[in-house]
Amino acid sequence: MRQNFASPRVGGMVALALVIALLPVGLSNNYFYDVAILVGLNAIVCVGLNLLIGYAGQISLGHAGFYGLGAYGSAILSSRYGWPPLLSMLSATLVVAALAFVVGRPILRLKGHYLAMATLGLGVIIFMVIATEDKLTGGPDGMSVVAFKIGSFALREAQLWYWVVGALLLAAVWLALNLIDSPAGRALRALHGSEVGAEVLGIDAARHKLMVFVISAVFASVAGSLNAHFSGFITPSKVTFLHSIELVTMVVFGGMASTFGAVVGAAALTVLPQFLTVLKDYEMMVFGALMMGTMIFMPRGVVPSLARLFAPRRRPEGERKPGSEGAA
Amino acid sequence: MSAQFMPQFMQYLLSGLTVGAIYALVALGFSIIFNASHVINFAQGEFVMIGGMATVSLSAAEVPLGLAIPLAVAAVVLVGLALEKFAVEPARGASVITLIIITIGASIFLRGLATLVWDKQLHVLKAFSGDAPIAVAGATLLPQSLWVFGITLAIVLALSWFFGRTLLGKAMLATSHNRLAAQLVGINVRHVLLLSYGMSAALGAIAGILIAPISFTTYDVGVMLGLKGFAAAILGGLGSGVGAVVGGIVLGVAESMSAGYVSSAYKDAIALVITLAVLFFMPSGLFGKRGGERV
Numbered sequence: 212m213r214q215n216f217a218s219p220r221v222g223g224m225v226a227l228a229l230v231i232a233l234l235p236v237g238l239s240n241n242y243f244y245d246v247a248i249l250v251g252l253n254a255i256v257c258v259g260l261n262l263l264i265g266y267a268g269q270i271s272l273g274h275a276g277f278y279g280l281g282a283y284g285s286a287i288l289s290s291r292y293g294w295p296p297l298l299s300m301l302s303a304t305l306v307v308a309a310l311a312f313v314v315g316r317p318i319l320r321l322k323g324h325y326l327a328m329a330t331l332g333l334g335v336i337i338f339m340v341i342a343t344e345d346k347l348t349g350g351p352d353g354m355s356v357v358a359f360k361i362g363s364f365a366l367r368e369a370q371l372w373y374w375v376v377g378a379l380l381l382a383a384v385w386l387a388l389n390l391i392d393s394p395a396g397r398a399l400r401a402l403h404g405s406e407v408g409a410e411v412l413g414i415d416a417a418r419h420k421l422m423v424f425v426i427s428a429v430f431a432s433v434a435g436s437l438n439a440h441f442s443g444f445i446t447p448s449k450v451t452f453l454h455s456i457e458l459v460t461m462v463v464f465g466g467m468a469s470t471f472g473a474v475v476g477a478a479a480l481t482v483l484p485q486f487l488t489v490l491k492d493y494e495m496m497v498f499g500a501l502m503m504g505t506m507i508f509m510p511r512g513v514v515p516s517l518a519r520l521f522a523p524r525r526r527p528e529g530e531r532k533p534g535s536e537g538a539a
Numbered sequence: 540m541s542a543q544f545m546p547q548f549m550q551y552l553l554s555g556l557t558v559g560a561i562y563a564l565v566a567l568g569f570s571i572i573f574n575a576s577h578v579i580n581f582a583q584g585e586f587v588m589i590g591g592m593a594t595v596s597l598s599a600a601e602v603p604l605g606l607a608i609p610l611a612v613a614a615v616v617l618v619g620l621a622l623e624k625f626a627v628e629p630a631r632g633a634s635v636i637t638l639i640i641i642t643i644g645a646s647i648f649l650r651g652l653a654t655l656v657w658d659k660q661l662h663v664l665k666a667f668s669g670d671a672p673i674a675v676a677g678a679t680l681l682p683q684s685l686w687v688f689g690i691t692l693a694i695v696l697a698l699s700w701f702f703g704r705t706l707l708g709k710a711m712l713a714t715s716h717n718r719l720a721a722q723l724v725g726i727n728v729r730h731v732l733l734l735s736y737g738m739s740a741a742l743g744a745i746a747g748i749l750i751a752p753i754s755f756t757t758y759d760v761g762v763m764l765g766l767k768g769f770a771a772a773i774l775g776g777l778g779s780g781v782g783a784v785v786g787g788i789v790l791g792v793a794e795s796m797s798a799g800y801v802s803s804a805y806k807d808a809i810a811l812v813i814t815l816a817v818l819f820f821m822p823s824g825l826f827g828k829r830g831g832e833r834v
Contacts, residue, residue: 495651
């Protein structure tokens with residue numbers, strides 16, 4: 212495949228890197244940095260989730276659970292047991308990967324709405340454990356988390372965090388784009404179209420689904436750990452069913468089966484509520500109405516819809532229409 | 540085994556059946572819309588919430604319960620029809636997941652609207668016929684539970700008559716089996732869709748009104764009730780009426796027993812573990828259609 216700057220892979224990466232590099236010009240105070248870091252962390256989760264939902268066509272309404280396990284795992288190991296934060300984060304990630312691997316196989320046998328229910332159930336169970344085991348997690352009041360340290364170097368300033376999260380986001384996007392264009396990625400898209408059809412072609416559907424499920428869980432877990440160390444405090448509110456829904460909404464809002472769409476969706480739905488707080492009592496209503504309106508008028512998500520609008524004749528490589536069945 | 544066992548067990552069973560009946564009504568609402576459109580309507584819980592809240596404010600305004608309830612149900616039906624007409628209908632042809640996000644947007648919108656129309660406080664509705672407990676086999680039963688059982692039973696019977704005996708009901712079933720074929724034999728599938736939202740809204744509202752005197756009602760009560768209803772519908776098998784009822788009852792009783800015998804903090808988690816365990820062995824729920832994939 213010929214690679215040039217017009218291809219969405221390289222061109223998109225360069226564009227994203229430019230945005231990340233130039234954004235600090237407009238970030239005049241720490242609050243903006245906080246929001247930008249939150250955008251980056253949510254985007255990392257969404258890039259992973261988009262592999263699962265957008266490409267493999269497997270819905271998950273439980274990823275806040277993996278996010279929460281990453282956050283609390285890292286928080287508990289580092290703050291309660293004094294482990295080095297980096298080691299805590301990696302251990303939490305390993306545990307989440309193992310959990311996703313073990314529960315993934317039976318859960319991913321389910322299809323469509325049954326899969327939605329099973330992942331949702333898994334997420335809610337994780338939430339309940341975190342909210343109930345207050346000796347370890349602080350319960351509904353949450354717990355404070357030590358700063359991220361590597362050796363004696365502590366990562367405290369928001370500006371520093373910004374670059375770390377920006378670099379990780381680029382890495383996540385790069386990994387996702389490479390995966391999609393690999394044989395495994397093509398297998399995922401094939402089984403999205405038709406699982407039986409893919410198996411007839413010799414694709415081990417169960418193995419591929421499990422692989423992408425574990426990858427997306429790991430992305431969520433790492434982002435969760437980083438968020439815990441960055442904000443210095445976590446509560447179970449980030450582990451709720453509503454947060455899972457929020458993450459899926461970001462993916463669908465930005466555009467399924469579009470990695471940059473996932474980033475745009477995460478950015479839009481993280482920044483939007485910050486603006487909407489000025490509406491006070493009307494915030495929730497307006498947010499819901501915007502969500503409905505966008506999906507009614509751009510049912511394929513913002514990025515694919517806009518890409519179509521501006522380039523009606525060219526069909527970029529990254530947004531091939533997946534199977535017609537959507538969530539099924 | 541102590542002498543306390545039977546009365547205690549009865550107590551858990553009765554409260555489980557009461558909640559289970561409510562879950563069954565919510566699950567039936569999910570199933571009806573699923574059958575008509577293959578969409579899970581995540582605003583189902585909001586129908587439950589609005590039904591309860593509207594009845595609370597109507598009866599606070601001295602409207603007799605016999606009038607307040609039909610008015611509240613009618614209001615929720617209007618909300619359901621509006622949801623179909625202005626949010627689901629314009630997105631016709633969109634993928635299932637897009638439609639799910641639209642209904643989630645609608646549920647957030649309706650919750651926001653509820654905080655404006657009402658507030659974020661807990662409200663309680665007076666029981667339909669007093670609070671004097673009735674003794675049943677050593678356990679006590681609130682009169683409101685009898686209302687829950689009676690009305691749920693009546694609704695289940697009415698629905699089975701509607702889907703089994705009336706032309707309209709059969710048209711809805713036909714649409715659920717094959718939308719295109721139904722259209723070809725002259726069924727107006729758009730009306731079927733509208734009707735299914737109206738019916739689901741009514742079922743949700745009734746569930747919300749029935750439960751309001753037992754548990755408090757507030758603007759976000761629909762989140763958890765919607766979730767349980769969804770779990771019940773899945774447990775029983777999506778689209779199956781019997782499944783929705785059985786799923787609701789099983790879930791309610793499992794929850795109540797777990798709360799009584801294991802841990803009240805983990806009652807919801809245990810009910811979900813049971814749901815997951817059933818799905819692992821029966822991937823289409825207890826009564827769901829087992830369909831193969833067509834290539």
